Amino acid sequence: MATLLRKCKRTCQRCDGPILSKHGRVYCGKYCAGIAIKPAIPCKECGKDFSSKDRAVFCSRSCSGTYNGRQKDYHHAPEVKAKISASVQEYVRKNRRPLTMVSVSVSAPVRKVKGERKQVKRRSSRINAVPFVNSCEICSEKFTTFRKKTKTCSTVCLRKLQVKNNEANLEIRIEAGKKTIERIMREGKWKGWSGKGEPSYPEKFIAGLLDKASVEYVREHPVSRFSLDFAFMARKVALEVDGKQHEYPDRKAHDVARDDLLGTMGWKVFRLKWKPVNKQEGLDKVLEQFSDFMKVLE
Numbered sequence: 001m002a003t004l005l006r007k008c009k010r011t012c013q014r015c016d017g018p019i020l021s022k023h024g025r026v027y028c029g030k031y032c033a034g035i036a037i038k039p040a041i042p043c044k045e046c047g048k049d050f051s052s053k054d055r056a057v058f059c060s061r062s063c064s065g066t067y068n069g070r071q072k073d074y075h076h077a078p079e080v081k082a083k084i085s086a087s088v089q090e091y092v093r094k095n096r097r098p099l100t101m102v103s104v105s106v107s108a109p110v111r112k113v114k115g116e117r118k119q120v121k122r123r124s125s126r127i128n129a130v131p132f133v134n135s136c137e138i139c140s141e142k143f144t145t146f147r148k149k150t151k152t153c154s155t156v157c158l159r160k161l162q163v164k165n166n167e168a169n170l171e172i173r174i175e176a177g178k179k180t181i182e183r184i185m186r187e188g189k190w191k192g193w194s195g196k197g198e199p200s201y202p203e204k205f206i207a208g209l210l211d212k213a214s215v216e217y218v219r220e221h222p223v224s225r226f227s228l229d230f231a232f233m234a235r236k237v238a239l240e241v242d243g244k245q246h247e248y249p250d251r252k253a254h255d256v257a258r259d260d261l262l263g264t265m266g267w268k269v270f271r272l273k274w275k276p277v278n279k280q281e282g283l284d285k286v287l288e289q290f291s292d293f294m295k296v297l298e
Contacts, residue, residue: 137161181225202241202274203229209290215297223265226258235297238262238269246271270296 010019012028019028040049045063050056058064131144138157152158199207199219210217210230217239221231230239245251259269272289275282 185225200241200243202243205277205286206230206239206241206272206290213294215294223262223267226262228267232297236267237296238267239293240269240271241274242271243274246273268296 010025011017012019012032015028015032017028017032019025040051041057042049043059043063044057045067046059048059050059058067131146132148132150133142133144134148134150135142136153136157137151138160139153141153143153152161203219207217207219207230215232216234218231218233219229221228221233221238223231223238228238229241231237232239240255242255246255255271262269270293272286272293275285277283277286
């Protein structure tokens, strides 16, 4: 039968608590035993002797807060502030640049809103240059800033300025691209859009029909700054396979201007509107347009 643990009359030598053990122990537990073994040292604030398992130098949090608070007050003592002010004035005198002391006080709301970053109440002092007075490039209003290169008075005006610059840069890039293409064309190095990748499925389908009809054609033939899907050199006829994207108004206007320019060069453009051939209705429309085109070649 197991022996029951009974309470002895002995008490702990450190906390005077009862010792629940049948052995001859002098401490109630490991905590008291570990602290008692450590030598007693005086508190750095109150001088009272205490024992600790770690490397503490204060007997309590109260003593720690009192000591650290006094050290913090020392750094902000009047003589220290006077010393800092003298060094700042000396810096201003040497650099000959007007400086001003700006105190910033930020207090955060007590209630924390979900999804926002936690704000901490803080006070800071910093040395900044005298603010510049600039004119906003969007609304032309005067505003003050510590950065001389700031061009807008608010984030709204900043977004408008970015859009304006992007549009201007886009026009510049387009003009530079046109000049580059014209230079390459004069040098005889222009290859059109031959490097645009693999042909699409509609182009492969029409190429298969032309191969069955034994018609000679040239794929991606460069003419001016354009590239023809199928060029028939003998008749000077171009076949363009138009997908759904050619139904948009801006794309239609571009195609009309393109066809007019090719017409001035002696080319006749025939446009085949592509329809899905997985259905019989779409296949019939594509074959009907292809038969009309073959009549043009005859």
